[in-house]
Amino acid sequence: MEQNKTQEYERLFGKELSQYLTATDKIDTHFPEMPDIENQWATVGESYLPDAMREYSRYPTVALGWVMYVGMAIAKYWDADWNIYGKVPDLYKHLLSQTDFDHLDDFITSSVLQFSDTASASLRATVGECASRVFNRLQHLGIESGTADAFRAFIAALHMMYLMGAAMELKHLGYHMTQVG
Helix, strand or coil, rough: CCCHHHHHHHHHHHHHHHHHHHCCCCCCCCCCCHHHHHCCCHHHHHHHHHHHHHHHHHHHHHHHHHHHHHHHHHHHHHHHHHHHCCCCCCCCHHCCCCCCCHHHHHHHHHHHCCCCCCHHHHHHHHHHHHHHHHHHHCCCCCCCCCCCCHHHHHHHHHHHHHHHHHHHHHHHCCCCCCCCC
């Protein structure tokens, strides 16, 4: 039952985000299969969650948005040299060891993704829009704060933001997903 509810939230957030990101040509219509990146989620999500929960009450779009940057960084690492990065026990902690939570977005954008100032500004706007959309959706679900259901919805939102970030970076790197058959 709880797993079904989490999957329902993931579908809801995934649909919201994919519609926006597809319309703005940030991801392909066919969502990529990315098992190496997806397999990182259990560790990354567990490490990220305390930071996200701490920030959520004051900075909800930061708590939601920064995990999108983490997804992008992991996709970049996957493309660069997964034989090395795939062996790092916790890629979120690896990223955080090089900066602090407040500057994680800037660090990933400039040092990992190596975006120009113009590309960084565009990315910041996209991540901000995605985080705002997800936050708005969370607020309108009618879930009582502090409940197990609210926690499941929050986890689902973080997971979808992470996956969409990875999909955006894969497209940016030139991986184009098309449906076969």
